[in-house]
Amino acid sequence: MFILDQYIELWCAYGKGRQEGEQFEVTVQMIAETLFCTERNSKLIIKKLDELNWIAWFPGRGRGNRSKLIFQKQPMTLILDRGKELTKKGDVKSGISFVKRYSSQFPSVKKEYEVWIDSIFGHKIERTSEGRRDVLRLQVQMNLDIALDPVYATMRSECHMVKHIFDTLVYVNEESNYIEPRLAFQWEYNDAEKIWTFYLRKGVHFHNRKQLTAHDVIHSLNRFMKAENNPHTWMLQHIESFRAVDEYVIEIQLRTENRIFLHMISAEQCSIVKEDEAGNLIGTGPFKLSEKNAHLFVLEAHDLYYRERSFLDRIELLNVEQSVNTYDILVKAQYKDKEKHNKELSRLESNVTYITCNLAKEGPMQDYMFRKALYKIIHGHAIVQELGGERGEVAKEILLASDSIVEIEEDIESLIKESMYQNEVLQIYTFTGQDHVEDAQWIQKECAKYGIRVENNFLEIEELLEINTIQKADMMHDSATISERIEDSLLYMFLTKNSFIHGQSSMDFHAMLSPYFKQEQVENRVTLLRDIEYTLLRQIHVIPLYRNKQQVTSHEKVQNIMINSQGWIDFYKIWFKP
Numbered sequence: 135m136f137i138l139d140q141y142i143e144l145w146c147a148y149g150k151g152r153q154e155g156e157q158f159e160v161t162v163q164m165i166a167e168t169l170f171c172t173e174r175n176s177k178l179i180i181k182k183l184d185e186l187n188w189i190a191w192f193p194g195r196g197r198g199n200r201s202k203l204i205f206q207k208q209p210m211t212l213i214l215d216r217g218k219e220l221t222k223k224g225d226v227k228s229g230i231s232f233v234k235r236y237s238s239q240f241p242s243v244k245k246e247y248e249v250w251i252d253s254i255f256g257h258k259i260e261r262t263s264e265g266r267r268d269v270l271r272l273q274v275q276m277n278l279d280i281a282l283d284p285v286y287a288t289m290r291s292e293c294h295m296v297k298h299i300f301d302t303l304v305y306v307n308e309e310s311n312y313i314e315p316r317l318a319f320q321w322e323y324n325d326a327e328k329i330w331t332f333y334l335r336k337g338v339h340f341h342n343r344k345q346l347t348a349h350d351v352i353h354s355l356n357r358f359m360k361a362e363n364n365p366h367t368w369m370l371q372h373i374e375s376f377r378a379v380d381e382y383v384i385e386i387q388l389r390t391e392n393r394i395f396l397h398m399i400s401a402e403q404c405s406i407v408k409e410d411e412a413g414n415l416i417g418t419g420p421f422k423l424s425e426k427n428a429h430l431f432v433l434e435a436h437d438l439y440y441r442e443r444s445f446l447d448r449i450e451l452l453n454v455e456q457s458v459n460t461y462d463i464l465v466k467a468q469y470k471d472k473e474k475h476n477k478e479l480s481r482l483e484s485n486v487t488y489i490t491c492n493l494a495k496e497g498p499m500q501d502y503m504f505r506k507a508l509y510k511i512i513h514g515h516a517i518v519q520e521l522g523g524e525r526g527e528v529a530k531e532i533l534l535a536s537d538s539i540v541e542i543e544e545d546i547e548s549l550i551k552e553s554m555y556q557n558e559v560l561q562i563y564t565f566t567g568q569d570h571v572e573d574a575q576w577i578q579k580e581c582a583k584y585g586i587r588v589e590n591n592f593l594e595i596e597e598l599l600e601i602n603t604i605q606k607a608d609m610m611h612d613s614a615t616i617s618e619r620i621e622d623s624l625l626y627m628f629l630t631k632n633s634f635i636h637g638q639s640s641m642d643f644h645a646m647l648s649p650y651f652k653q654e655q656v657e658n659r660v661t662l663l664r665d666i667e668y669t670l671l672r673q674i675h676v677i678p679l680y681r682n683k684q685q686v687t688s689h690e691k692v693q694n695i696m697i698n699s700q701g702w703i704d705f706y707k708i709w710f711k712p
Contacts, residue, residue: 526683
């Protein structure tokens with residue numbers, strides 16, 4: 135903002151120490167010399183500053199009469215106003231950077247900005263012409279231009295937002311594992327014919343106020359089945375056909391038996407969608423998308439939601455460089471100096487951070503002795519103890535296997551010596567997030583101690599999830615989302631096309647899991663999944679590293695704050711006491 139810099143130059147030269155509104159004499163020549171420009175340009179600058187009402191300019195008339203100038207704005211006020219303006223637009227990084235740029239000249243401006251930015255986050259009650267509005271404004275440290283096509287939802291942030299914007303036919307309660315109604319209020323299954331019939335609610339509105347019919351469900355199923363490069367095709371792989379019986383009844387014909395079909399159709403990837411006039415996807419969920427870019431993500435309550443309306447009217451996520459714990463904001467911004475009323479909610483994630491060894495690629499990873507050496511180098515307490523942070527405990531399994539399934543007696547040097555490792559450079563691929571970078575660098579350092587060369591590759595989500603990337607990597611570093619729906623979580627890892635375990639395995643997961651979908655007894659299905667996990671661990675195809683510990687500090691007036699398997703809070707359920 136060049137004009138502000140020019141104003142500050144003038145203020146430092148002539149305004150510092152003067153009383154507010156004090157008039158003083160100055161010449162155009164003096165201003166030109168101060169700004170290192172011609173007198174013609176200085177007149178243009180004066181005109182611009184006068185139009186902005188930053189100065190009052192009284193030109194001298196006649197030879198020898200000096201002009202008079204009044205500074206009408208304190209530079210600190212202008213700097214703060216611009217920083218706030220950028221922040222309110224969602225560009226918090228630019229707001230912080232802008233204020234920091236002037237902090238050496240005006241040391242207190244940075245502190246004032248920080249006090250202001252703290253004050254705008256948390257739960258806020260705003261008064262508008264339409265009445266009270268409850269806003270939850272949170273800082274996060276991530277690109278907020280989140281992909282919102284349910285079919286391709288892969289990352290935790292994507293899945294979480296999709297659940298708030300869209301709805302599915304049915305819902306699996308993660309606590310009870312019971313199937314609950316959503317867009318369909320009733321369903322039935324003809325075992326002999328393998329036909330599911332779903333009865334849709336009447337009066338369900340999309341975010342554009344149009345009502346849901348069976349044709350929207352048919353459109354969504356068609357869209358899912360025909361989506362190009364859909365990594366989740368396995369979810370509906372057993373469907374033969376589907377049709378609308380009438381406006382509120384649909385039938386789905388299965389080609390083969392699937393005893394967990396309702397679990398599959400309840401996945402957020404199978405959400406019911408509609409396109410608006412601009413071709414954007416819209417849903418029937420409790421919130422509608424209001425704004426989205428790299429810096430700002432805004433959801434607004436769907437007033438015509440067919441279930442209970444949310445307490446929150448608006449949710450704003452702002453991308454910042456240095457983020458505090460996202461949900462500590464619920465205390466710090468809203469309930470300052472009331473620590474005695476704070477409560478802590480913590481849980482050890484089921485999610486597991488792990489390394490995959492690419493058994494589908496020619497090279498050192500084909501050697502079991504070498505994989506055993508890698509396991510001994512990187513598995514254990516060292517990574518948790520040395521890196522700390524949210525790393526909670528060492529993971530010995532993915533989910534179902536028992537402890538100590540991998541026991542290696544040989545020492546690392548002997549294993550490497552017996553292996554076929556020929557000083558090749560191993561390629562690790564992972565995300566750009568700080569914890570991923572720290573883990574990869576730690577693995578690189580530990581491997582180097584034993585003469586194993588590792589090169590780290592940090593990629594954005596889209597590129598990392600490409601099949602080509604997964605196939606060329608020797609190792610992938612990832613954190614797997616494990617929800618309370620244990621079976622679904624493992625199926626996702628084993629069958630999703632761009633899952634790192636699926637993409638780097640020599641196992642035929644589809645063939646191994648073919649009997650799974652026909653098993654009615656949970657115990658039998660879990661046994662099949664456990665056997666696959668045992669195989670992955672015994673072969674050292676997967677090396678579990680650790681599970682994170684999540685901790686949220688909240689005030690007693692913050693109600694229904696729960697951390698879900700995606701590491702987020704449920705915006706639909708949370709509410710605030712006065």
